[in-house]
Amino acid sequence: MSDLAKMNHSLLQVQRLTKHFPVEGGWLRPPRHVHAVDDISFSLSAGESFALVGESGCGKTTTARLLAKLEKPDEGSILFDEQEVAELSGPALKQYNRDVQMIFQDPFESLNPRRTVRAILRQPLLNHDAADKGEIDETVVDLLNQVGMEPGEIFMDRYPHQLSGGQRQRIGIARALTLKPRLVIADEPVSSLDISIRAQILNLLKTLQAQHDLSYLFITHDLGVVRSVCDRVGVMYLGEIVELAAVESLFTTPLHPYTQALLSATPVADPVKARERRRIILKGEVPSALDPPAGCRFHTRCPYSEKRCVEEKPSLRELRPGHTVACHFAGDVGVEAAAGSST
Amino acid sequence: MTTSAEPVDHQSSNRGPQWRAIWGAFSQNRAVPIAGSLLLVLILLVLFAPLLAPYDPYALGSGSRLGGHSFRNIMGADNLGRDVFSRLLWGGRVSIFVGFSAAFATTVLGLLVGTISGYLGGWVDDILMRFTETFMVIPRFFLALIIVAFFGASIWNIIFAISILTWPVTARIVRSEFLTLRTRQFVDAAHVIGTKRSTIIFREILPNAIGVVVVNASLLTAQAMLLEAGLSYLGLGDPSLVTWGRMLYEAQPFLRQAWWMAVYPGLGIFLSVLTLNLLGDGLNDVLNPRSSEIHRTGL
Numbered sequence: 001m002s003d004l005a006k007m008n009h010s011l012l013q014v015q016r017l018t019k020h021f022p023v024e025g026g027w028l029r030p031p032r033h034v035h036a037v038d039d040i041s042f043s044l045s046a047g048e049s050f051a052l053v054g055e056s057g058c059g060k061t062t063t064a065r066l067l068a069k070l071e072k073p074d075e076g077s078i079l080f081d082e083q084e085v086a087e088l089s090g091p092a093l094k095q096y097n098r099d100v101q102m103i104f105q106d107p108f109e110s111l112n113p114r115r116t117v118r119a120i121l122r123q124p125l126l127n128h129d130a131a132d133k134g135e136i137d138e139t140v141v142d143l144l145n146q147v148g149m150e151p152g153e154i155f156m157d158r159y160p161h162q163l164s165g166g167q168r169q170r171i172g173i174a175r176a177l178t179l180k181p182r183l184v185i186a187d188e189p190v191s192s193l194d195i196s197i198r199a200q201i202l203n204l205l206k207t208l209q210a211q212h213d214l215s216y217l218f219i220t221h222d223l224g225v226v227r228s229v230c231d232r233v234g235v236m237y238l239g240e241i242v243e244l245a246a247v248e249s250l251f252t253t254p255l256h257p258y259t260q261a262l263l264s265a266t267p268v269a270d271p272v273k274a275r276e277r278r279r280i281i282l283k284g285e286v287p288s289a290l291d292p293p294a295g296c297r298f299h300t301r302c303p304y305s306e307k308r309c310v311e312e313k314p315s316l317r318e319l320r321p322g323h324t325v326a327c328h329f330a331g332d333v334g335v336e337a338a339a340g341s342s343t
Numbered sequence: 344m345t346t347s348a349e350p351v352d353h354q355s356s357n358r359g360p361q362w363r364a365i366w367g368a369f370s371q372n373r374a375v376p377i378a379g380s381l382l383l384v385l386i387l388l389v390l391f392a393p394l395l396a397p398y399d400p401y402a403l404g405s406g407s408r409l410g411g412h413s414f415r416n417i418m419g420a421d422n423l424g425r426d427v428f429s430r431l432l433w434g435g436r437v438s439i440f441v442g443f444s445a446a447f448a449t450t451v452l453g454l455l456v457g458t459i460s461g462y463l464g465g466w467v468d469d470i471l472m473r474f475t476e477t478f479m480v481i482p483r484f485f486l487a488l489i490i491v492a493f494f495g496a497s498i499w500n501i502i503f504a505i506s507i508l509t510w511p512v513t514a515r516i517v518r519s520e521f522l523t524l525r526t527r528q529f530v531d532a533a534h535v536i537g538t539k540r541s542t543i544i545f546r547e548i549l550p551n552a553i554g555v556v557v558v559n560a561s562l563l564t565a566q567a568m569l570l571e572a573g574l575s576y577l578g579l580g581d582p583s584l585v586t587w588g589r590m591l592y593e594a595q596p597f598l599r600q601a602w603w604m605a606v607y608p609g610l611g612i613f614l615s616v617l618t619l620n621l622l623g624d625g626l627n628d629v630l631n632p633r634s635s636e637i638h639r640t641g642l
Contacts, residue, residue, distance in 0.1 A: 109528040114550040124536035
């Protein structure tokens with residue numbers, strides 16, 4: 001990293017972002033809403049990798065889609081480079097569309113089966129006049145080489161179905177890089193890949209980050225991914241961020257009971273250790289996002305839940321430097337002890 | 344099973360591999376080449392009718408009245424002594440022309456409405472689909488009868504009547520394709536890289552929907568030919584032109600004396616409709632990206 005000032009400069013600031021999807025009520029019933037994303041705030045510095053983790057349906061993908069402007073937020077603001085994204089227009093909007101790119105979850109789905117690699121990677125350059133006509137092919141080959149598909153020329157005229165899953169995801173990554181973005185949103189970039197290929201792709205993402213000075217927003221449910229590539233994490237549960245911390249801090253001392261449960265569920269390679277550690281098994285199912293529980297949304301499944309949790313919604317409080325958590329009892333003796341034995 | 348899994352050499356032109364992939368898929372399917380070449384033969388026959396037909400199809404006295412098969416009239420002659428073989432070739436010209444033009448007009452109209460409806464969605468979709476449904480609830484054949492009876496039985500009116508009756512189905516098919524395709528991840532990806540709406544419609548979505556449209560068009564051609572034959576059979580065809588349906592209509596009173604008047608045009612309709620349906624079926628297998636992917640990669 002070049003200098004400290006740059007590190008501290010916050011590239012992206014998400015404030016009180018909210019998105020509710022209406023579910024049709026019909027004639028006799030009023031419409032209800034799925035609380036996909038409820039009042040979440042976080043920020044991301046330039047060059048940083050931030051992860052949003054949580055189970056499926058917790059709103060992490062919706063957050064990614066909101067940032068990529070694939071959905072419109074209901075409330076809250078997204079500041080990119082200290083500018084309100086919703087108010088961008090004209091060239092500034094176009095620049096935002098270049099600066100923020102996305103890598104999609106399923107490389108089988110995110111590439112048009114009818115277009116060649118060449119056509120897929122040319123498209124962003126054409127959209128933004130980002131390269132001279134004569135140099136487009138050269139740029140595309142260069143990108144392919146950068147994402148480890150060497151020699152790039154071989155792959156130019158292939159169709160997605162002629163590539164392996166890992167190769168397809170590399171194409172997806174190359175497409176995200178064509179416009180020299182500053183923030184790349186990676187929505188479960190490796191979850192649909194074979195275990196053996198995951199590490200390769202994650203390493204590639206790390207290398208590219210250093211080369212291109214990228215910031216990443218990782219959307220994932222895989223804590224292993226978080227540990228290996230991210231700097232900071234936000235844990236989401238039912239549309240809310242319940243814990244926000246640096247990766248080291250989160251893995252050594254998880255404060256929220258939900259995070260503790262998540263961590264205790266990740267597999268451990270060493271069988272002796274695996275047998276020794278205590279697994280926290282959550283009772284019940286995730287409540288419906290149509291009708292989230294009052295108070296703390298986690299209280300229906302929390303082993304430490306008390307009357308206060310039902311009545312009062314916990315707000316995020318900073319218990320340790322840079323480590324905030326939304327739980328009334330986080331840091332208390334009982335909760336702390338459980339965390340200790342789970343790691 | 345694998346043909347196009349071989350490495351594609353990068354020397355080849357831009358277009359090359361695409362055609363090779365399509366050819367590879369075609370060569371795996373048996374129905375398409377057979378039906379395709381049969382259709383080609385039919386088209387060539389009627390196209391070269393002026394050269395192949397031994398007589399003027401409208402000339403009386405090319406053979407003896409109701410004369411059977413002979414060297415002079417290989418498929419016999421009709422009640423006015425016209426050569427059935429010549430009439431068959433010329434009649435096929437009209438029938439096939441009507442079939443293809445009606446299918447073309449239908450497809451264009453259906454694509455237009457279906458694309459707008461499916462891509463834009465919302466109230467535009469609601470209005471267009473209610474409009475489409477009003478066309479769908481009208482009994483087809485009777486509206487065709489009315490249009491032809493009202494505006495006159497010219498061949499263009501018949502094409503118009505057929506197209507106006509069949510486009511709603513195409514529109515709905517195209518719409519449903521667009522509805523599913525526009526939520527696919529690769530369309531999201533296209534939005535994120537800032538692709539224009541028109542490019543998304545024509546480059547990202549349409550190529551994925553075109554398979555279904557082509558299949559539908561080939562089935563439509565068969566339907567249009569049948570509809571035209573039906574109208575002509577009822578005596579509502581263009582009276583100045585010979586078509587297969589009209590030949591059947593004229594053959595009706597003479598079924599006992601001269602079966603050849605009815606059998607040959609009937610065979611013409613039967614064969615071309617069968618061919619087109621087979622082709623449509625085969626194309627469905629080839630052009631459907633899922634199934635052709637399975638064919639090609641052997642997954």
